[in-house]
Amino acid sequence: MPKIDEEGELCKAFKSYSLEDCKKSVAEFVVLDEIPFKVVEGIGFRKMLNRFEPRFTVPSRVTVSRDCFQLYLDEKKKLKEWLAKSCARVCLTTDCWTSNQNYSYMSLTAHFVDKEWKLQKRIINFCQIENHKVNEGIKEQHTSIESIRNAVRWNSTYLMLEHAEKFEKVFDRLFDQEPDFLRWFGEDSGGKRKVGPPTPLDWQHARLFIEFLRIFYEITLSFYSSLHVTSNKCFHEIASIASQLTSWSQSHSELLGSMACSMKNKYHKYWGPVDKFNPLLLVAVVLDPRYKLDYLCWCLEDVYDKEVSTTMTGFVKQTLETLYKFYEKEVVDDKGRKDGESSSRDVLDDNIKVSTGAKGVSENRVNMWKKQKREKANADSKSDVEKYLAEDTVEDENFDILAWWKVNASK
Numbered sequence: 001m002p003k004i005d006e007e008g009e010l011c012k013a014f015k016s017y018s019l020e021d022c023k024k025s026v027a028e029f030v031v032l033d034e035i036p037f038k039v040v041e042g043i044g045f046r047k048m049l050n051r052f053e054p055r056f057t058v059p060s061r062v063t064v065s066r067d068c069f070q071l072y073l074d075e076k077k078k079l080k081e082w083l084a085k086s087c088a089r090v091c092l093t094t095d096c097w098t099s100n101q102n103y104s105y106m107s108l109t110a111h112f113v114d115k116e117w118k119l120q121k122r123i124i125n126f127c128q129i130e131n132h133k134v135n136e137g138i139k140e141q142h143t144s145i146e147s148i149r150n151a152v153r154w155n156s157t158y159l160m161l162e163h164a165e166k167f168e169k170v171f172d173r174l175f176d177q178e179p180d181f182l183r184w185f186g187e188d189s190g191g192k193r194k195v196g197p198p199t200p201l202d203w204q205h206a207r208l209f210i211e212f213l214r215i216f217y218e219i220t221l222s223f224y225s226s227l228h229v230t231s232n233k234c235f236h237e238i239a240s241i242a243s244q245l246t247s248w249s250q251s252h253s254e255l256l257g258s259m260a261c262s263m264k265n266k267y268h269k270y271w272g273p274v275d276k277f278n279p280l281l282l283v284a285v286v287l288d289p290r291y292k293l294d295y296l297c298w299c300l301e302d303v304y305d306k307e308v309s310t311t312m313t314g315f316v317k318q319t320l321e322t323l324y325k326f327y328e329k330e331v332v333d334d335k336g337r338k339d340g341e342s343s344s345r346d347v348l349d350d351n352i353k354v355s356t357g358a359k360g361v362s363e364n365r366v367n368m369w370k371k372q373k374r375e376k377a378n379a380d381s382k383s384d385v386e387k388y389l390a391e392d393t394v395e396d397e398n399f400d401i402l403a404w405w406k407v408n409a410s411k
Contacts, residue, residue, distance in 0.1 A: 022056045027067040034099060037061035037068075079122055083110070091231075096129070104129050117406035119229055158213040161206050168203050208256050215244055229401055231284040235299070238271055238281075242303045274304060274312055282316045283323070288401055289394040289408075293317060317389075324385050 026040060026049075038061050039045055046058045059067070083090070090110040098104050107126040114120050164171075174181040175197055198206075219237045222230065245267060248260030271277075285296050293313060300309035382390070394404065 017053070017055050019056070022053060023059060023063075023067050024071065026059070026064060027071045030064060031068055031071065037065050040064050079124070083122070113229075113402060117402045117409075119402060158210070158217045161210050161213070165203065165206055165210060171198060205255060208253065209259075212248070212256060212259055215241065231281070232288040232401060235277075235281045235285050235296075239299050239303050242267060242271070274300065274308060279316060279319050282312065283320055286316060286320060286389075287405075289388075289391075289404060290396070290399060292393055293389050295393075317385075321383070321385055324383070 029035065030037065030039070040058055041061055049056060049058050090112045093109050093111065094106060095109065096104060096106050105126050106129050107123050109121055110124050111119065111121045181197065219241065222233060222237065245260050245264045248256055249264055251257045251260065282296060285291055285299075286293050293316070296316065297309050297313045300312050
């Protein structure tokens with residue numbers, strides 16, 4: 001039943017009617033649920049809306065398409081205004097995704113931390129692209145993988161092997177009892193015989209591949225997260241891959257060792273020279289109060305060597321100091337604009353007052369001494385960066401880095 005207010009009248013929400021609000025709601029329905037425009041001309045849809053609001057005439061598909069485009073323009077304008085006043089820095093990422101209609105798109109997304117220290121993201125542009133297929137992380141030339149792929153016809157290597165390995169006995173049973181299974185591995189359209197079916201040795205190799213690929217799969221998932229900050233985790237994962245590849249390259253297994261050496265060469269091609277890293281990846285580690293500079297120093301020495309560690313930690317600390325001074329100046333300038341009159345009075349307080357007589361001269365000398373003392377104290381005191389690095393690291397299993405900085409940013 002409709003809600004009744006204290007005076008016994010229908011609530012305003014049930015009395016008011018807005019044609020524009022109704023048209024906007026239909027456009028939002030089409031956009032959010034990726035519904036084809038023709039749905040608004042369906043008999044059932046029109047009957048339903050007529051029951052909800054008899055005064056509203058459902059527009060045609062052409063009108064709805066124009067409303068959707070106008071909705072896009074309105075939201076784009078609001079987003080530009082909101083970004084201008086709500087964030088100072090953004091991180092841009094690109095991503096590919098496929099719609100329900102099987103169209104491929106590339107999107108440009110802005111990620112940023114708002115004034116309440118909450119991670120936000122907004123898609124600011126996108127375009128349709130040709131259908132794409134994600135390349136595998138490793139070049140697959142091993143017949144064991146090919147034989148299993150031919151058996152299950154799956155694209156993702158890790159997920160294919162991880163799922164198929166559980167059904168090894170099922171495939172063995174198919175080999176013994178199902179003639180069509182064997183015929184499947186006959187000649188393809190090009191006259192070449194397909195590799196397979198998988199043998200016991202193939203399954204043994206597959207279990208090695210699963211262990212090898214799992215670390216890359218899990219790290220990829222952690223990087224794909226857009227609901228939590230990941231920049232402070234990036235270098236951890238890169239260093240973990242380097243350490244694991246080094247360990248695997250020394251394995252007694254010839255297959256695992258050869259794969260690890262091949263991947264290690266690719267790692268050095270893209271990530272090897274640490275001085276080519278984006279320094280902000282290293283700064284992000286230091287700004288995580290669970291690790292700071294000592295952990296980065298240890299990690300670099302473990303993956304590279306002591307000389308590289310010493311050089312890079314010094315560079316990172318210098319970068320951190322530079323960033324701090326840059327943002328400190330912005331804060332000071334902003335405060336100066338807001339507190340112009342107050343700042344003027346503070347300057348006058350620091351000036352030496354002109355006095356006459358012996359007593360006045362004595363006071364001036366005392367004021368000069370106080371000013372010099374303040375300047376010396378400021379010069380000798382540690383910077384906020386040094387104070388932060390000197391504090392103990394945080395131990396917290398349920399640590400939220402943005403929540404921590406929200407509380408401690410003003411220290």
